[in-house]
Amino acid sequence: MGDTTENWNFADVIEGIADRYGDRTLLVHGDVHRTWAEADRRADGIARTLLDAGAVEQDKVAQYLYNCDAYMESQMGIFKAGLVPVNTNYRYVEDELAYLWDNADAVAVIFHGCFADRCDAVRPRVPNVRTWIWVDDGTGPCPDWAIPYEQAASAATERVVPPWGRSGDHILMLYTGGTTGMPKGVMWRQTDLISILGGNTNPVFAGPTDVAAAVDSLAEGLVVLPACPLMHGTGWFNALIGMLTGGTVVTMEGRTFDVVEMLDTIEREGVNGAAIVGDAFAKPMLAALDAQPDRWDISSLKMMSSSGVMWSEATKEGLLRHHAGMLLVDAFSSSEALGMGQSVSAAGAAAKTAKFSLGQNARVIDDDGHDVEPGSGTIGRVAVAGRVPVGYYKDPEKTAATFITIDGQRYSMPGDYATVEADGSLTLLGRGSVCINTGGEKVFPEEVEEALKTHPEVRDAVVVGVPDEKFGQAITAVVEPADGGQPAENELIAHVKGRLASYKAPRHVVYVPTIGRAANGKVDYKGLTTHARAELGR
Known part of the structure; x- marks a missing residue:
């Protein structure tokens, strides 16, 4: 479980920073600018409210919120109380919310006012949720069954420490929908997550617990902008990284990407680090900068990061033309496995699309349990050791399948397939759960999707398998055309064949107005497969 001298937990670190650097700005959301000291005391109020309502050690608290200052502030309160924050996808409807909060054993929900009716509809189905905290967003009054957030935030005048104290073994829970199945809660020990996220910028966090030394070592602190939703790991972890530097977390008021x-x-707040969703965010950024190159000063940016979705070489090159002094970090990670690999692009050296260097604790394992030899062309699954999650909440079968022991060491192997090139770099192929078997050949959708999206008339694309009498499954491209055109089916098929083996090229193309990609870059493969089958009469 890690070094026995480790007991890193977010509450102790947050309070140490607040005590030392209380006048620094922690949270920015529109006109709201809140210092570390202010947010720390308000978080005590959230902790007090939850404890007074009967929450006990490691009870679960769901956050059903858009990005806002209350998101990380309330999470600070959850950590202070020794409870477990649980992310909630704000796109979920009643059945999904009922499943998630029941599965998580949630005892409290913190929700934006716009979700009040939906929460009210779900309340009878989640009787274990005893506390509802309403965050005012101007959409209506606080329901009589909920506590106003501002009332809760002002409920403490002194620091709140629960009877059970704080522990590095306390967890946070990141629910992930993955590509198939119901959401599942990935359990991360706080000490492991702090060592990974904090250790990226401060080696003190990678060693034995010494909060005073960690606070002493903090410099000015980063100003981070999780442009993607905090309800997903990429945005959430970006915010935590910023907090662990003693810095500032900036969130945008818009509820869709603008x-x-x-x-x-970025210009107004002097943002240093931004978390985005690959090309879904980077392409519009590049288009805006190309159209008005003198409008924005983005020189404060030191780094932009993305994880889990395609970020093309051409887009990276374009962004670096506008600001050669930043680094573009494409992280190959998932909710279950941080540090599988990454690619870093700088001016004059943009990384190839879907090419990554293998992480320090990662390896690629073939079907026989052996390491894939570089340059062999063998496909294997990426596994990462070291600091990995405890497992999936209340799901021992999935835990046993994903977290495996190799040569006496525990690995996380969430199902990402890759090949290892002769130079040791990774070529990512995608998740095996959506792999297409066509004529006995395995084809990974992401590889074909990336080839399709290099066509100038394709804005977005998803590749699915539809039933086929001859091949078992036929590769089918679902394409969202770029403005002003619709590339011909034979043109797209030829385009892919010019970049990949012929058997990987689509046999059919279906056009849609939008792929419907979520804010974290994920797509509904099941829904798009159903649509493609209907269009093709399969």
């Missing part, structure tokens, strides 16, 4: 708002925010 590239102008993002660029305005």
Whole structure:
């Protein structure tokens, strides 16, 4: 479980920073600018409210919120009380919310006012949820069954420490929908997550617990902008990284991605690090900067990061033309496995699409349990050792399948397939759960999707398998055309064949107005497969 001298937990670190650097700005959301000291005391109020309502050690608290200052502030309160924050996808409807909060054993929900009716509809189905905290967003009054957030935030005048104290073994829970199946809660020990996220910028966090030394070592602190939702790991962990530097977390007021708002925010707040969703965010950014190259000053940016979705070489090159002094970090990670690999692009050296260097604790394992030899062309699954999650909450079968022991060491192997090139780099193929078997050949959708999206008339694309009498499954491209055109089916098929083996090329193309990609870059493969089958009469 890690070094016995480790007991890193977010509450102790957050309070140490607040005590030392209380006048620094921690949270920025529109006109709201809140210092570390202010947020720390308000978080005590959230902790007090939850404890007074009967929450006990490691009870679960769901956060059903858009990005806002209350998101990380309330999470601080959850950590202070020794409870477990649980992310909630704000796109979920009643059945999904009922499943998630029941599965998580949630005892409290913190929700935006716009979700009040939905929460009210779900309340009879989640009787274990005893506390509802309403965050005012101007959409209506607080229901009589909920506590106003501002009332809760002002409920403490002194620091709140629960009877059971704090522990590095306390967890946070990241629910992930993955590509198939119901959401599942990935359990991360706080000490492991702090060592990974904090250790990226401060080696003190990678060693034995010494909060005073960690606080002493903090410099000015990063100003981070999780442009993607905090309800997903990429945005959430970006915010935690910023907090562990003693820095500032900036969130945007818009509830859908607005590239102008993002660029305005970067300039206005002097953002140093932004978390985005690959090309889904990067392409609009590049288009805006190309159209108005003198409008925004983005020189404060030191780094932009993305994880889990395609970020093309051409887009990286374009962004670096506008600001040669930043690094573009494409992380190959998932909710279950941090540090599987990454690619770093700088001016004059943009990384190839879907090419990654293998992480320090990662390896690629073939079907026989052996390491894939570089340059062999063998496909294997990526596994990462070291600091990995405890497992999936209340799901021992999935835990046993994903977290495996190799040569006496525990690995996380969430199902990402890759080949290892002769130079040791990784070529990522995608998740095996959506792999297409066509004529006995395995084809990974992401590889074909990346080839399709290099066509100038394709804005977005997803590749699915549909039933086929001859091949078992036929590769089918679901394409969202770029503005002003619709590339011909034979043109797209030829385009892919010019980049991949012929058997990987689509046999059919279906056009849609939008792929419907979620804010974290994920797509509904099941829904798009159903649509493609209907269009093709399969």
